[in-house]
Every structure is written in C-alpha cells, then in structure tokens.
Amino acid sequence: MFKIPHISPARLPELLRRMPKAELHIHIEGSLEPELIFALAQRNGVSLPYPDVESLRRAYAFTNLQSFLDIYYAGASVLIQEQDFYDMAWAYLQRAAADHVVHAELFFDPQTHTARGIAMETVVRGLHRACTDARAQLGVDATLILCFLRHLSEEDAFATLEQALPLRDLFIGVGLDSSELGHPPEKFARVFARCRELGLHLVAHAGEEGPPAYIWSALDELKVQRIDHGVQALKDPALVQRLAQDRIPLTVCPFSNVKLCVFPDLASSNLAQLLDAGLAVTINSDDPAYFGGYLNDNFVQTFAATGLNAHHAYTLARNSFEASFVTEAQRHDWEHQLKAVFESFSEHDF
Ligand SMILES: Nc1ncnc2[nH]cnc12
Ligand SMILES: [Zn+2]
Numbered sequence: 001m002f003k004i005p006h007i008s009p010a011r012l013p014e015l016l017r018r019m020p021k022a023e024l025h026i027h028i029e030g031s032l033e034p035e036l037i038f039a040l041a042q043r044n045g046v047s048l049p050y051p052d053v054e055s056l057r058r059a060y061a062f063t064n065l066q067s068f069l070d071i072y073y074a075g076a077s078v079l080i081q082e083q084d085f086y087d088m089a090w091a092y093l094q095r096a097a098a099d100h101v102v103h104a105e106l107f108f109d110p111q112t113h114t115a116r117g118i119a120m121e122t123v124v125r126g127l128h129r130a131c132t133d134a135r136a137q138l139g140v141d142a143t144l145i146l147c148f149l150r151h152l153s154e155e156d157a158f159a160t161l162e163q164a165l166p167l168r169d170l171f172i173g174v175g176l177d178s179s180e181l182g183h184p185p186e187k188f189a190r191v192f193a194r195c196r197e198l199g200l201h202l203v204a205h206a207g208e209e210g211p212p213a214y215i216w217s218a219l220d221e222l223k224v225q226r227i228d229h230g231v232q233a234l235k236d237p238a239l240v241q242r243l244a245q246d247r248i249p250l251t252v253c254p255f256s257n258v259k260l261c262v263f264p265d266l267a268s269s270n271l272a273q274l275l276d277a278g279l280a281v282t283i284n285s286d287d288p289a290y291f292g293g294y295l296n297d298n299f300v301q302t303f304a305a306t307g308l309n310a311h312h313a314y315t316l317a318r319n320s321f322e323a324s325f326v327t328e329a330q331r332h333d334w335e336h337q338l339k340a341v342f343e344s345f346s347e348h349d350f
Contacts, residue, residue: 002339005346007310015345016299016313020337022103022320023096023284023295025228025251027147027177028127029076029109030287031092040078040087049074060290065209065260066179072290076112085126093134093142095288099296102334103141103324106131107175111149111160120163128170143325145203147175148191150183157191165198172325173201175228176218180210185218192222201325203251205229209262212236219248226251226323231262234270234277244278249323253286254302255293266305275312282320314342 007015034053041048050056056075062068079085089106096104106127113123124144131142146164148157164171174195176188185204192202206218208229215233218224219242230250233239243250252271257263263270274281283302288294293301299316302308321334 002314002342004311004314005342007342007345009309011345012303012310012313013300015310015342016303017296018100018345019313019317019341020100020102020334021295021299021317022105022282022324022334023101024105024226024249024282024320024323025107025253025284025286026092026104026295027072027107027109027287028089028092029079029112030072030291031095031289032075032079032088033091033289036088036091037075037078040080040084044078044080044084046078046080048078060259062260062290065181068260068287068290069178072287073112076109077116079113079123080118082122082126082129085123086130089127089130089142090133092288093130093138093140095294096142097134097138097140099294101140101295102337103321103326103330105143105145105172105325107145107147107177109147109149109177110164111152111156114160114163120160121167124164124167124170141326141330144171145173145175145201146171147177148188149178150176150185150187150205151179154187154191157188158194161191161194168198171200173203175202176204176206176222177228180205180208180214184210184214185224186221189221192224196223201225203228207232208257209260212239215239215243219246225249225325229253229257231257231270231274233279234273240277240279243280247280247322249280249282249319250274251282251284251323253284253291253298255288255291255298256286259291266302269302269306271302272306272308272312275308275315280319280323281316282323283316310342314338 134140203226204218205228207215226249
C-alpha cells in the first residue's frame, strides 16, 4: 500500500488539479459550450430560439433531469457536419488535458443525431478523429461509448446498434442514458445481451433520480460493469453490500446532482458516505457546459464543500483508473504517475 504523504489543506486544491485522473462520465454533447453552439449554428445556417449566448446561458436553470434534457437535445441540433463533431470533442479534450485528465471515455448519443437525418458515420468519424488527435497532440487517451436513449424503444436501440456495427472498432462499449424515471434498465435487456455477445463494454445510468431497483436491474438484467451516478444506492443497504462486494464502480457527478436538484447543494452530496461504504466511487463532470464546470472544478469545489482530504483524493484518482476500460499495464503506468505527483507535493511542504 502506498503511504499518502502529509499534504497541508492549503495545498489540496492544487493537488486535486495536478493529479492525473480519468474521466468516465462525460456526455460529449454536454460539453457543447453556448459560444460553440452559436458558432456552429451560424456555420450551418441553423436558427436558435435564443438571440445570443447570454440568453441561452440564462435558460440553464433546471429543476430536474427532464428540464435539462429538453435544452440539451435542442443544443445538439447545431451539429451537422463531421467537422462539427470533431470541433466539439476537440474543445472538450483540450480542457481535459488542462485538467490533467490522462484518460477519458466519452459518451455520445447517436439517436439525437440520426433522428435528424445525420449519418451514424458522420457522428462517429468526427468524434473518433478528435480522440486520435488528442492522443498524438495532447497526450490524452480517449475512447468512445455509444449510449442508447432510454426514452426511445428497444426497436430503435437495436436499429441504432445495427447502424453502428460497421464502425464497431471505433467505440469500446455501450451505455444507457436520457429520461430515467419510467424507463427501467430491463427495457433494454435484449439489446445489452447482444452487445455483450459482441464483446462491448457495458455501462448504464441508474439511480440518478430513479430508485435502487433500477441499479439492481442494471446489474442483474443488463450485466453492466459500471453504474453511472448510482447515488440513490445508499437507500438500500443490501445493494450497497452488492456494489462493494463486486467492486462495481459508480461514476458520480457532483455538479450535475446539484444542478438537476438531486441534492440541494454540494455539501449535501453523499460522496463521502459512498466512499466510507467502501464503494469504488469516481468523480466526473457529466455535462460540464451546462452544469457550471469541468472535472477539476468538480473536484475542488466538492472537496471544499464536503471536507474530503488528500486520502480521498488519492482514492478517487486511483478508482478512476481501476474503473477504466484499459489494460493492466496502462493502469499501472497512471498509478505510478499518481504516486509521483503525491510525493512531489509532500517534498514541497517542508
Ligand atoms: N445526467 C444525465 N442523465 C441522463 N441522461 C443524460 N444525458 C446527458 N446527461 C444525462
Ligand atoms: Zn450522465
């Protein structure tokens, strides 16, 4: 076991910013900043129901998940050309590099685009090209996870999978997102079974607004390897035991939970309780352009509000590597970098 050196609380924010980390829950369409929405709208001749950037930003006052999704899908309507998808992902990956994100698994929602007549290939090739350039030019390792929209039908999800199969090598897994309540994971059991046969990694949003029963069915019916959000798990002690025992990672998104009124404020986040329960928790930004900050902002402000310390920081960064869909060798390399950063902070303390 690595002995965490003493690090003064005053230097904790800088440590949080500097430590290498993985981001495993970021919807790339949720990284579309208002400025880029307006630039792409102009480039593509799309008209928006807001006169300017400021009035669009003012509309980002959400009361629940659905109130956010309505505006998030409207924002994505400016994405038309392959280059638009590239520009969106590239902007995120530059910010990720600045936050010392060494690995990112990007969610994308193809049905949002194919329903508007955009080809699957346009979406995936644009995003994939940005991931390739990020590796070469930014040193950020980035991969793609295709998410099915759960408010749409099983049939639509199967059709989406069919469209994506010629591009199978350009994404590593599938997820499940969009409106949770009323759309339990088991609705997609057969689609996920097929994806499992195809060797894809499996994740699903569950227990964001929905009950612990949705987390159970994501595990037992979909057989997912990670739970996205999962913050409602604490309502069910048997579920917490199961998550701990199987070391199922939870990709928790503190800013998102506050903006979507899951918790009243950051201090009410249950991150510390989830960690104390021995769960493999990670911190993520979800939809940073809509929720007020990127990954390091989530780390720094959540730590300040909840009183987490350097031990928690190390655990969270380590968990992010453990939960990543990468090779053991890659994981070890990043853990080594993580230890080096912690040790460098200890030296400067004296
Ligand atoms: N937080 C979230 N929950 C469900 N679906 C989403 N799509 C984008 N962000 C989401
Ligand atoms: Zn999400």
